[in-house]
Amino acid sequence: GKNEYDLLVIGGGSGGLACAKEAAQFGRKVAVLDYVEPSPQGTKWGLGGTCVNVGCIPKKLMHQAALLGSALKDAQHYGWNIAQPVHHSWSVMAEGVQNYVKSLNWGHRVQLQDKKVKYFNMKGSFSGPHTVRGLTKAGKETIVTAENIVIATGGRPKYPTHIAGALEYGITSDDLFWLKESPGKTSLLNGLFLYVSLESAGFLTGIGLDTTVMMRSIPLRGFDQQMASLVTEHMESYGTKFLKRCFPIKVEKLESNRLQVTWKNTDLGTEETDSFDTVMWAVGRAPDTETLNLETVGVKTNSETGKIIVDASEATSVPHIYAVGDITEGRPELTPTAIAAGKLLAQRLFGKSSELMDYDNVPTTVFTPLEYGCVGLSEEVAVQCFGSDNIEVYHAYYKPLEFTVAERDATQCYIKMVCLRERGQRILGLHFIGPNAGEVIQGFALGIKCGATYPQLMKTIGIHPTCAEEITKLHITKRSGLDATVTGC
Amino acid sequence: DYDLIIIGGGSGGLACSKEAAALGKKVMVLDYVVPTPLGTSWGLGGTCVNVGCIPKKLMHQAALLGQALQDSRKYGWQYDEQVKHNWEIMVEAIQNYIGSLNWGYRVSLREKSVTYLNSYGEFIEPHKIKATNRKGQVTYHTAETFVLATGERPRYLGIPGDKEYCITSDDLFSLPYCPGKTLVVGASYVALECAGFLAGLGLDVTVMVRSILLRGFDQEMAEKIGAHMETHGVKFIRKFVPVQASTPGRLKVTAKSTEGPEIFEEEYNTVLIAIGRDACTRNIGLETIGVKINEKNGKVPVNDEEQTNVPYVYAIGDILDGKLELTPVAIQAGKLLARRLYGGSSTKCDYVNVPTTVFTPLEYGCCGLAEERAVEEYGKQNLEVYQSLFWPLEWTVPGRDNNTCYAKIICSKHDNNRVIGFHVLGPNAGEVTQGFAAAIKCGLTKELLDETIGIHPTCAEVFTTMDITKSSGQDITQRGC
Numbered sequence: 001g002k003n004e005y006d007l008l009v010i011g012g013g014s015g016g017l018a019c020a021k022e023a024a025q026f027g028r029k030v031a032v033l034d035y036v037e038p039s040p041q042g043t044k045w046g047l048g049g050t051c052v053n054v055g056c057i058p059k060k061l062m063h064q065a066a067l068l069g070s071a072l073k074d075a076q077h078y079g080w081n082i083a084q085p086v087h088h089s090w091s092v093m094a095e096g097v098q099n100y101v102k103s104l105n106w107g108h109r110v111q112l113q114d115k116k117v118k119y120f121n122m123k124g125s126f127s128g129p130h131t132v133r134g135l136t137k138a139g140k141e142t143i144v145t146a147e148n149i150v151i152a153t154g155g156r157p158k159y160p161t162h163i164a165g166a167l168e169y170g171i172t173s174d175d176l177f178w179l180k181e182s183p184g185k186t187s188l189l190n191g192l193f194l195y196v197s198l199e200s201a202g203f204l205t206g207i208g209l210d211t212t213v214m215m216r217s218i219p220l221r222g223f224d225q226q227m228a229s230l231v232t233e234h235m236e237s238y239g240t241k242f243l244k245r246c247f248p249i250k251v252e253k254l255e256s257n258r259l260q261v262t263w264k265n266t267d268l269g270t271e272e273t274d275s276f277d278t279v280m281w282a283v284g285r286a287p288d289t290e291t292l293n294l295e296t297v298g299v300k301t302n303s304e305t306g307k308i309i310v311d312a313s314e315a316t317s318v319p320h321i322y323a324v325g326d327i328t329e330g331r332p333e334l335t336p337t338a339i340a341a342g343k344l345l346a347q348r349l350f351g352k353s354s355e356l357m358d359y360d361n362v363p364t365t366v367f368t369p370l371e372y373g374c375v376g377l378s379e380e381v382a383v384q385c386f387g388s389d390n391i392e393v394y395h396a397y398y399k400p401l402e403f404t405v406a407e408r409d410a411t412q413c414y415i416k417m418v419c420l421r422e423r424g425q426r427i428l429g430l431h432f433i434g435p436n437a438g439e440v441i442q443g444f445a446l447g448i449k450c451g452a453t454y455p456q457l458m459k460t461i462g463i464h465p466t467c468a469e470e471i472t473k474l475h476i477t478k479r480s481g482l483d484a485t486v487t488g489c
Numbered sequence: 490d491y492d493l494i495i496i497g498g499g500s501g502g503l504a505c506s507k508e509a510a511a512l513g514k515k516v517m518v519l520d521y522v523v524p525t526p527l528g529t530s531w532g533l534g535g536t537c538v539n540v541g542c543i544p545k546k547l548m549h550q551a552a553l554l555g556q557a558l559q560d561s562r563k564y565g566w567q568y569d570e571q572v573k574h575n576w577e578i579m580v581e582a583i584q585n586y587i588g589s590l591n592w593g594y595r596v597s598l599r600e601k602s603v604t605y606l607n608s609y610g611e612f613i614e615p616h617k618i619k620a621t622n623r624k625g626q627v628t629y630h631t632a633e634t635f636v637l638a639t640g641e642r643p644r645y646l647g648i649p650g651d652k653e654y655c656i657t658s659d660d661l662f663s664l665p666y667c668p669g670k671t672l673v674v675g676a677s678y679v680a681l682e683c684a685g686f687l688a689g690l691g692l693d694v695t696v697m698v699r700s701i702l703l704r705g706f707d708q709e710m711a712e713k714i715g716a717h718m719e720t721h722g723v724k725f726i727r728k729f730v731p732v733q734a735s736t737p738g739r740l741k742v743t744a745k746s747t748e749g750p751e752i753f754e755e756e757y758n759t760v761l762i763a764i765g766r767d768a769c770t771r772n773i774g775l776e777t778i779g780v781k782i783n784e785k786n787g788k789v790p791v792n793d794e795e796q797t798n799v800p801y802v803y804a805i806g807d808i809l810d811g812k813l814e815l816t817p818v819a820i821q822a823g824k825l826l827a828r829r830l831y832g833g834s835s836t837k838c839d840y841v842n843v844p845t846t847v848f849t850p851l852e853y854g855c856c857g858l859a860e861e862r863a864v865e866e867y868g869k870q871n872l873e874v875y876q877s878l879f880w881p882l883e884w885t886v887p888g889r890d891n892n893t894c895y896a897k898i899i900c901s902k903h904d905n906n907r908v909i910g911f912h913v914l915g916p917n918a919g920e921v922t923q924g925f926a927a928a929i930k931c932g933l934t935k936e937l938l939d940e941t942i943g944i945h946p947t948c949a950e951v952f953t954t955m956d957i958t959k960s961s962g963q964d965i966t967q968r969g970c
Contacts, residue, residue, distance in 0.1 A: 051945070057882065060946045064883045065564035071557040072566060078551035079579030079690075080558060083569035093565030096886040207565070336943040336950065362942045373944065401543065402550045405582045439917045442949030443924020449941050450931035460927040461843045462817040463854065464537070465546045468923030469817065487593070 003130050005031045007349070008146030010124040010132065010292070013049020015325030015338030016152030017108060022346035024115040031144060032112065033134050035123035039174040040159070040167055046105030047112075047119070050154050050326070051335040053101055058177035059199055061097045063367045066206020070369075074406035088207045090182035097177065120144070125293040129318065148349055151299070151308060151316070151323040152342065153292065155285035155333070157196075160189075165251030169259050170279045176200060184277030185210040187261055189248050195220060195366045197282035198235065202369040205240045212241040212276075214248060214263060220366070224378030227416070227431050234370040234412040234433075246272075251279055287327045297321065302329045312356050314345050332362050363445035365438035370412055373437030375445040376429030382418045391428065392419045394454070394474040398486040400435055401465045413467075417454070417474055425454035432471070440468040491517045493830070494618060494632035496610040496773065499535020501806030501819030502638035503594060508827035510601040517630060518603055519610040519620055523642075526652040529660045532591030533598075533605070536640050536807070537816040539587055544662035545682055547583045549848045552689025556850075563887040574690045576667035584663055612774030616801065619774075634830060637780075637789060637797070637804040638823070639773060641766035641814070646674065650734035655760040658683065668692065669758030672742055674731055676702045678847045680763035681714065685850040688723045695724040695755075697731060699747060703847070707859035710912050713895060717851040717914075720890075729753055734760055768808040778802070783810045793837050795826050813843055844911075844926035846919035851893065854922030856929055858910040863899045867909075873900045875935070875955040878965045881916055882946045892966055896951045898935070906935035913948075921949045 007023045009016040012034025020032045036053075038044040045053035065088075072086060112119045122134030122142060132149065134142045157172035173196055176183065186204055188197045188211065197213055198220065204211045213235075220228035236242060245266045252260045258275045265272055287307045294301060300309050300317040307329035314322045322345055325331075325338035340357060347353040363375035382391050394417045399410040418429040427448055432440050447457070462469030476484045493509050495502045498520025506518045522539075524530040531539035551574070558572055598605045608620035608628070617631045643657035656664065658679055670693040673684040680696060681703065688694040696718075703711035719725060726744070729751075733743040740760055744753040768787040775782060775789075781798045782789050788810035795803045803826055806819035821838050828834035844856035863872055876897045884890065899910030911925050925933070943950025957963045 056946050060882055061564075061886055064886075065561075065566075068557055068561040068564050068566060071554055072561060072568075075551075075554040075558055077582055078547075078554050079575040079577075079582070080551070080554060080572060081575055082558070082572055086566060086568040089565040089567055091565075092563075092567075096563050096565070100885045334942070335945045336953070340942060358940055363944050365944050365947070401546055404586045405547055405550070405579075436917045436920045438944040438947035439920040439949045440924065442944050442947060442952070443921065443926070443928055445924070445944070446928035446933060446937060446941050446952075447924060447931050449937050450928055450933055452927060452931045456931050457927050459839050460923075460930045461815070461821055461839075463844050463846050463919045463923050463926070464816045465542050466846070466919035466923060468920045471923065472927065487597070 003145040003147045005029045005118075005144065005146040007031070007148045007150065007346075008033070008132060008144055009150045009152055011049070011152035011154060011288075011325070011327075012047045012108070012119070013152060013154050013325060013338070014051045014335040015154075015342040016049065016150065017112070017342075018339040019150050019152065019324060019342030019346050020117050021111065021115050022343045023350050024117050026346070026350040028350050031118040031120065031146065033120045033122050033124040033132070033144070035121060037123070037156075039156075039172065041171055041175045043175045043178045045178070046102065047108045047121075048101075048105050052104045052108070054174050054177055056335055057104065058097050058101060059203075060367055061100065062093065062177070062203040062207075063199065065093050066203040066369065069206050069208070074402070074408065077406045090207070091180060093207070094177075094179060101177075123291065125291055126297045127293070129297050130320070147320065149321045150342070150345065151292065151321065151327060152325045152338070153288040154326045155287050157281065158284045158286045159281055160248075160283050163248055163250060165253070165259075166281065169251045169253055170281045172281050173200065176280060183209065183280070186278040186280060187212045187214060187274070187276040188280050188282055189214050189261070194282050194284065195223075195368075197280075198231065198368050199366065200280065200282065201240045202235055202238070202367075205235070205238060206369055210241075211239075212243060212274075214243040214246050216245065216247045216266075223366070223372075224374065224416075224429075224431055225380060227372055227374065227378075227414075227433060230412040230414055230433055231366065231368050231370065231372050235368060237409060237411075238369050285326070285333070289327065299323075305329060313348065314341055314357070331359060332364070334362065334364060337362055361445065361448050363441050365441060367438075370433055371435065371437035372431070372433045373441035374429065374431045375441055376427065376448055377418060378429060378431075379416065379418050382428050386420065386428075390421050392421050392425065392454075393417070393478040394419065394476065395478055395484045396470055396474055396476060396486050397484055398434070398467065398470045400467050402435070415470055415474060417457075417471070419454045427452050427454060427457065430471070434467045436467070440471070444471065490630055491515045491604075491632040493517070493634050493636065494519070494610075494630060495636045495638055496618070497535065497638035497640055497806070498533050498594070498605070499638060499640050499806060499819070500537045500816040501640075501823040502535065502636065503598070503823075504820040505636055505638065505805060505823030505827050506603045507597065507601050508824045509831055510603045512827065512831040514831050516603045517606065517632070518598065519606045519608050519618075521607060521609040523609070525657065525659045527656060527660050529663060531663070532588070533594045533607070534587075534591055538590050538594075540659050540662055542816055543587060543590070544583050545686075546848060547586070548579070548662070548686045548690075549682065551579050552686040552850065555689050555691070560883070560887040560889070576690070577665070580663060580665070610773065612778045615778050633801065635802045636823075636826065637770070637773075637802065637808060638806045638819070639769040640807045641768050643762065644765045644767045646731060646762055646764065648732055648734065651762060654734045654736070654740055655762050657762050661761060668761070670756075671695070671759045671761055672697060672740075672755070672757040673761045673763055675763035675765070676700075676704070677763055677765060678703060678706075678849075680761075681718065681849050682847065683761060683763060684723050685718060685848075688718070688721065689850055694722075695726060695757075697726045697729050697744060699730050700728065706847070706853075707855065707861065707910075707912055709860060710853055710855070710895075710897075710914060713914055714847070714849050714851060714853055717890070717893060718849065721850060726753065731760075766807070766814070770808055786810065794829060795822055795838070812840060813845070815843065815845060818843055842926065842929050844922050846922060848919075851914055852916060852918035854913045854918030856911045856922055856926040857908065858899060860897070860899055860910065863910050867901055871902050873902055873906060873935070874898070874959040875900070876957060876959055876965055877951050877955050878967050879915065879948060879951045880967055881948050883916075894948065896955065898938070898952065898955065900935050908933045908935065908938070913952075915948050917948065924949075925952065
């Protein structure tokens with residue numbers, strides 16, 4: 001028989017909702033399934049996906065809370081007299097953040113309704129090529145059939161289940177933003193990389209909590225390493241403790257209800273312990289495909305990562321089944337790319353467009369206490385691709401004007417631009433550490449999309465006084481070995 | 490005696506001198522600050538460093554921090570309700586920083602072997618100037634080439650009591666006492682920025698405007714800036730001009746309407762005059778050597794190589810007729826001039842698409858044409874204007890002004906929808922605008938904007954997803970995510 005819907009989207013996150021709403025604009029019959037499996041600690045949330053509920057949004061708001069803590073200190077230098085002591089209340093902050101997130105959940109439901117997209121709060125799994133079985137929390141089943149299906153189920157934080165006590169006693173980012181009470185003295189156990197652990201550790205430190213980050217190897221794998229170390233250097237001077245080249249062995253609960261973590265210090269070869277109120281794992285995210293029943297319909301996944309393999313048009317190995325967002329192999333795990341990919345997919349399916357998603361030069365920002373924004377290639381990758389003789393790296397250490405009166409340390413405020421030496425000196429990558437890094441980088445990302453060259457940037461007049469203008473004044477190369485500190489006005 | 494003598498040690502003058510010295514030339518810089526009617530003076534560095542951009546942005550920051558304090562409570566920060574601002578502490582900290590910059594410039598000139606005279610320079614014959622220091626001692630100096638970079642000073646109203654009782658931006662940034670209840674006369678960006686931060690520090694502020702706000706800027710944006718200031722406690726008296734200021738201490742201001750016989754009277758602690766700036770070109774002997782100035786505004790007309798009508802005399806910075814009064818423009822012009830004179834370069838200063846930012850409480854960044862100018866130049870039917878309101882994420886939790894921040898781009902339809910005007914009203918407008926200015930220099934089009942992925946969550950990303958045009962008439966009120 002005929003399929004009930006033109007488009008069924010499994011997953012109501014950034015990518016899924018964008019795709020569904022766009023398809024509905026073309027007058028199509030669209031349905032969205034969204035379901036949040038509670039975390040091991042029991043946390044769950046509403047419609048909107050990771051970004052809205054347990055990602056970008058609450059993260060940036062808590063980062064803002066931490067920044068405001070610094071602002072309070074700065075304010076005193078600027079003449080504001082604030083009576084000591086100053087305290088931070090986790091519950092006031094969490095309530096404010098959670099209320100805003102809930103308003104977004106509500107907003108999404110209203111939007112879907114307005115656009116006549118049918119929404120099912122159900123967990124979906126394939127039972128046939130065009131058939132998806134939706135299951136409610138209570139166990140009620142609904143069968144949905146659709147001409148086209150988009151999988152956008154995203155990912156969830158991984159647990160290192162081989163570590164004793166990891167699952168029972170540890171939380172993840174899924175839980176952090178929904179805690180009703182302060183996490184207290186926290187340890188972030190970071191097996192691999194991750195901006196998630198640094199951002200979380202950053203704002204926890206900023207609101208006054210005793211925070212430790214444990215990492216086995218290098219911070220921010222995949223990011224430019226010089227920038228990554230400046231970011232962590234700043235965090236260290238900011239008060240976050242780092243246990244480098246250490247890995248956790250077990251987590252136990254003490255009588256006091258605190259958690260004892262035992263770890264191996266690979267430098268010293270010794271085992272160490274300490275107790276914490278909260279242990280948070282940030283060891284990576286795994287695609288949410290297990291319960292989808294992909295084998296039934298033959299959608300191929302990457303054997304190593306478990307992510308769904310797609311081509312340039314977001315099509316899976318099955319012609320009418322597509323995938324967008326964090327679940328797709330080889331794509332950046334970012335909200336704006338998921339949204340763009342979802343929209344373009346809908347436009348190609350129903351709007352007669354043929355435009356494919358461009359994943360090149362996607363800008364991003366890590367919202368650590370001192371933010372890091374970047375677009376294009378890291379220095380390492382540029383050297384790898386072109387050879388160090390063929391690239392020129394311009395750099396500068398600068399001091400934001402606002403730091404002067406506030407007597408703040410600007411040691412890690414740094415800018416680096418990687419250019420080709422020839423071919424007009426095209427800009428390959430731009431890296432910026434400083435306040436409002438995201439705001440600074442966005443416009444330059446556009447410039448890079450336009451094929452900006454170093455001379456063109458030098459012709460651009462700076463806006464004074466800003467941090468961003470320092471980018472238009474870069475002139476010291478790494479090659480020259482000269483001091484790259486910006487002096488004077 | 491010298492290859493190059495520069496009159497004026499501000500942004501343009503210093504940049505030019507250092508560049509010329511680096512190219513091996515014998516350079517002298519004269520800098521002298523004629524005290525204000527109230528006696529205020531300052532050190533080396535010019536307007537930007539002493540009585541412009543730098544102290545302005547720092548006081549703006551102090552005001553923003555006041556707002557941050559209010560927000561912080563919603564983010565969980567708890568401390569005593571009573572928070573007051575101490576003007577003296579702020580001024581001391583800012584003046585200390587400026588002092589370090591003055592010092593830094595003196596050291597920098599010394600290091601580069603540029604001769605610096607804290608003297609007033611004036612031409613007495615071709616290629617020769619007379620330099621008078623504060624004690625009245627006179628010296629004479631000659632040079633092959635001269636650069637005028639004397640900048641400007643605030644204009645007074647020309648009404649009874651203005652010089653005796655009123656202050657200007659020249660005095661504000663080092664005022665040793667809190668200005669208290671203030672009347673700001675004028676609608677320039679100086680007036681609005683000052684009124685903005687004074688109100689942000691908790692003072693009772695009124696702005697008296699003769700006609701429009703921010704003349705020369707996009708008027709839609711100007712009105713939004715004014716509206717925001719009003720909702721945040723700044724009072725505006727529009728279409729009035731002051732006619733008298735009397736009695737020191739508590740100042741009584743009398744003003745009359747521009748449209749009728751109405752009279753307005755009120756008392757203030759401080760009256761800040763910010764109606765414009767005049768070029769310092771009238772008393773430096775330019776007539777003696779034949780350098781022509783625009784009699785109307787005192788500014789110096791130059792060709793595209795910053796040369797005046799007298800071949801060995803050049804001019805840069807705020808005194809140029811028809812050019813932008815901005816520090817980075819002066820610096821760029823100064824550097825490039827030195828390179829052309831002594832470095833064999835032929836690169837001229839590019840004055841097109843210069844970005845700028847007004848640091849009012851709601852900041853306004855722009856690059857390219859104002860909408861009215863674009864309509865004038867291209868015709869309304871040849872333009873597409875995209876617009877969007879946005880709510881900075883950081884304002885959600887404290888429940889601040891929704892549907893206030895605004896983004897607008899003006900595209901030329903017949904030129905591939907090229908972006909010819911960029912306007913943003915919101916926090917960190919300068920940081921946002923800078924990169925877009927670079928992109929505009931690279932020929933940014935609407936298509937490229939659409940193809941670029943946004944950074945999430947930021948304010949700047951709004952420009953990568955602008956769909957609604959003015960011509961569509963669609964509502965841009967934000968309702969959700």
